[in-house]
Amino acid sequence: GSTSNSNSSSDSSSDGLTTPGTFAVGFDQDFPPYGYVGDDGSFTGFDLELAVEVCNRRGWTIKYVPIDWDAKDMELDSGAIDCIWNGFTINGREDDYTWTEPYMDNSQVVVVKSTSGIESLADLKGKIVMTQADSAALTLLQGDQADLAATFSSLETIPEYDTAFMELEQGSVDAVAIDLPVANYEISESPDAYTILSEHLSEEQYGVGFKLGNTTLRDEVQTTLVEMSEDGFVKSLCEKYADQGISYEQFLLGK
Amino acid sequence: MTTQTMLSMLGQGMLVSLQIFFWTLVGSLPLGMLVAFGRLSRFKPLTWLVRAYISIMRGTPLMLQLFVVYFGPYYLLGLETGSNYRFTATLIAFILNYAAYFAEIYRSGIESIPHGQREAANVLGYSRSQTFIKIILPQVIKRVTPAITNEVITLVKDTSLAFAIGVTEMFTQAKAIAASQHSMEAFVLAAAFYYVFNAIVAFAMERIEKRMAYYHE
Amino acid sequence: MTTQTMLSMLGQGMLVSLQIFFWTLVGSLPLGMLVAFGRLSRFKPLTWLVRAYISIMRGTPLMLQLFVVYFGPYYLLGLETGSNYRFTATLIAFILNYAAYFAEIYRSGIESIPHGQREAANVLGYSRSQTFIKIILPQVIKRVTPAITNEVITLVKDTSLAFAIGVTEMFTQAKAIAASQHSMEAFVLAAAFYYVFNAIVAFAMERIEKRMAYYHE
Amino acid sequence: MSENAPAGTPQPTSAASAGRAATGTDVPVLQIAGAVKSFGGTEVLHGIDLTVNRGEVVGIIGPSGSGKSTILRCATLLERLDRGSLCYDGDYLATAGQDGTSSYRDAKTLRAARSKFGLVFQNFNLFPHYTVWKNITDAPLHVQGRDRDEVERVAQDLIRKMGLDGRERAVPCELSGGQQQRVSIARALALNPHILFFDEPTSALDPELTGEILKVIRDLAAEHMTMVIVTHEMAFARDVADRIAFMDGGVIVEEGDARQVVDNPRRERTKTFLGKFTDGA
Amino acid sequence: MSENAPAGTPQPTSAASAGRAATGTDVPVLQIAGAVKSFGGTEVLHGIDLTVNRGEVVGIIGPSGSGKSTILRCATLLERLDRGSLCYDGDYLATAGQDGTSSYRDAKTLRAARSKFGLVFQNFNLFPHYTVWKNITDAPLHVQGRDRDEVERVAQDLIRKMGLDGRERAVPCELSGGQQQRVSIARALALNPHILFFDEPTSALDPELTGEILKVIRDLAAEHMTMVIVTHEMAFARDVADRIAFMDGGVIVEEGDARQVVDNPRRERTKTFLGKFTDGA
């Protein structure tokens, strides 16, 4: 790997880091497989591992900052975190953050119980659909897909996807609208019980979100990401997370 | 989003908060009295049971109690509850939780009434139920009102916990707006709502206290 | 995840919860007394100020207060606070919030001491400060201990609110584990932790109450 | 007060006399025999015999802790005797078995028997949330189920008699100690009891009020109300009581004509007690 | 009690006599002149003159609400006079200006003056969290800053004198009313006051205890302790007091030799009051 840029950290202000040499990554720790608590009790996840590698290459120290999703904008604006990097959907938030180029394709999908008989988005008519509060899926269903949402019996929100799946299991909701990789992760324990509708709600992209105007830092991270993809680091990371629903085909940078 | 839309969203949430608030009180104020009776009963096993109930309700987070009530029937008993159960579960958990707090307040109130009151009623021939309803209860109510007020004010804020099982009350609405608008405005409005709601509750309780202030001791 | 890992994670969270708990008490118990003095002061403007403070602290959600204390310096004053401020902010918000509750408890306690106690001290020549420290305060402490206990037990559970500004205390850890492990086990453990913690607090407070029970009235 | 208390035959005592006619004049109103009472292993009454005849006023005097209140509490069913019997108007509420152990009648009978006696508590125990009017009328209306008009007439009479006119709508905390005392007497009298017990009726009052209340009791005595009065006012006890029982350490040490007991006590203990008293004040 | 209270010259009063020597025997211990006091617009004292000479015992009697407690409270600086003057041992604490308005000395002087007098409250006001020992010794040690050995000796003497031996470690709630009363007297005496005020020392006690406490006061009188006693016990007032002031409606209606006032009151109002009293008990 190339760590030739590490000297740039000596001039901290040009990095755009709040605390020189420390890269504070804000993320939702309840959002596997992108950021979560691993079996060993420490933070892990696809996005966090990418962030760690970026730090390695830039000579920064990574700082994991699990945040309350409600406070993410305040955390970023106030400089408590340097970026939000956590399966963070660009679409619908284009103007709110300074984004890297999209690094990953994502789909918003609908998960139903296999026995439910629901096979298409049209079948969701009259059904109860649940999604996470302040999630990309919710933004979508209140925006571009509002017409579809209007056919639902109701659209519910809940703080954690985890709980949403409990609701789905016990039958109090009929479907969960969710990011594809998260859906894969959630159903990985009993894949036969659930079906991801082949018809997706949308195709969208993840990016790393920085405070508006912080292009310096964005550029550094983006350059490093491209490097990491080019030298194969990303590919092997994708393979590591393959059983949790991530494939290198979705990765967009440096190909 | 216009301020009007925001207010109307918050208003909807407020309505849910108010419903939780109202039904919780309607359910837990009387239930708490029954629990207090159990706590004061001379039948020891009942007393222990009630003590355990009170200690669990007060010793564990209401959020977990919401989970247990909402998901328990399916995960523990295999029952399908249907989606209407969401609000019902909220009310059940809130009522059970608050009944425990109220029970302890009632109990201390009942215990604080001088024994002479019961004796006087006894000598005058009042039955046990007459003594309780006519003599003891009104005095208990007067004494416990300040403590009840405290709990009621806590309840106003606790309604926001209902979102743990997906009930979108006011604070959740405020959070949703704040997130989509990238502004604290909704939070500030929510705080103002709470503050006003609390002020109204405090005012109402003060009126009730004043009402009962026609006598003292 | 092994149970051991889970327990150690929860243990770390517990440590954070305990720190919040401990420092909040260390800060708010004395601060509450100062606030109570302000509330009882004969200097009216101070009284109003303190009343407003108490009413805002008790009338708005602690979560919002956390936001204001943590993000306020940046949004209102343009200060960069650095990430060490996270825990400090938590403590500031908790202490300010709990001081308001304790102040009201102290106030009612101070007001409940019979006037004759001050008069007796006065006639015996005790100075104002001697009267307060030697005569009034010990009696106030005895009287308010039960009410303080209630708040302290509420505090145990309130520590979980600290995650609003990203402090991962025990309950947050439990949620994180539940999310990654698809199981409620962590929640149940968390509930047990809370329950035990509460039981210890209740036990300790009872000991303190017993200590002071060498006299009554 | 005195202007308001005509010496005629007012409501409550007339009802008492009706009771008298029904049960015959020879039967004592109250008969306690062999009364033994323990609290947590400590025997407090060691076998008390006390008979009170119709129209009689009995004073009970004695040092603190001698069991005066306890005997009143047993007589008014607030405490149950361990041994001995308790009998009102010839009806036994508690009988002593072979071994002396008391056995009480069923709850219903006991409840009904409560209308036979009234108790005026040392600290009044008025219901603080009830007005004077309600304190007096509530039990006659809702316990005895008597006719409202009749109860109101009786209450009106009692209020006049007790000098409480104009205070009907007041609650106890708005009354002076003496007024509270009189309300509590009126409350007891409103049930038309056959006998009235007083536990230290003057101990919570200042001397001027004491004078007033003693006047009320004297008036009741003049109307032949049967009464048992625990008191510390020796002068008063001698004056109003027909008979005095001096208690000490859970037994009646001396009993007899009021003037004789106070002025010429026979027993050494009584002498000491009264000596201390007259010496003190 | 009586065995424990030798009639000698024990600690506290000897200190009082030391005070006497210092200020000269002619100066009255307490001089109140033209005392006027209002509460919220209602005048409660209408111009009271009261002089108490060294070694004298003055009784204040009168009906409830006549201002007896108020004058004691003004004398002990618990209330401030609106008009009139207040003077201890010839030192003015409050002087009356041209228009009669009282002006008080500075806080420090007033604080220091508090050691001149002691007050025994009607309801004792003992410090419930302090033991008997601490109730008695705390103020001498930490207010007067006296030597610990000396204070402990004084306290020991007082405890014996008051018949409290063995109760040093008890807290007030473990004591009977009479014992509490005696602790509160000991607490006041421990400061070596020149004058002791009592507000109805017997009203919270039963008659036997009343006897005991009156004995204590009589003993103090025998030791020439200067005292002002508000009381309802006429017999006692007559017996122990050198002089009696009868108050009614905020003025001293009659003042004079104790026996004369009680046995042959001159004023009509005094006669009525005493008549009512002797009539009652």
Ligand SMILES: Nc1ncnc2c1ncn2[C@@H]1O[C@H](COP(=O)(O)OP(=O)(O)OP(=O)(O)O)[C@@H](O)[C@H]1O
């Ligand atoms: N409920 C009780 N439990 C235990 N002991 C009691 C109880 N009631 C009374 N006693 C004890 O019984 C004894 C007699 O008490 P009682 O109240 O009858 O005395 P008394 O003659 O009325 O005294 P006083 O003049 O002080 O009112 C006392 O030693 C008292 O401590």
Ligand SMILES: Nc1ncnc2c1ncn2[C@@H]1O[C@H](COP(=O)(O)OP(=O)(O)OP(=O)(O)O)[C@@H](O)[C@H]1O
């Ligand atoms: N702090 C106060 N505020 C208002 N009024 C008061 C206050 N203290 C006393 N008074 C009034 O002053 C009058 C005299 O009261 P005081 O207590 O001196 O009477 P007293 O002679 O001691 O009566 P008692 O024998 O009942 O103790 C009463 O009318 C009383 O209501």
Ligand SMILES: [Mg+2]
């Ligand atoms: Mg008694």
Ligand SMILES: [Mg+2]
């Ligand atoms: Mg008085």
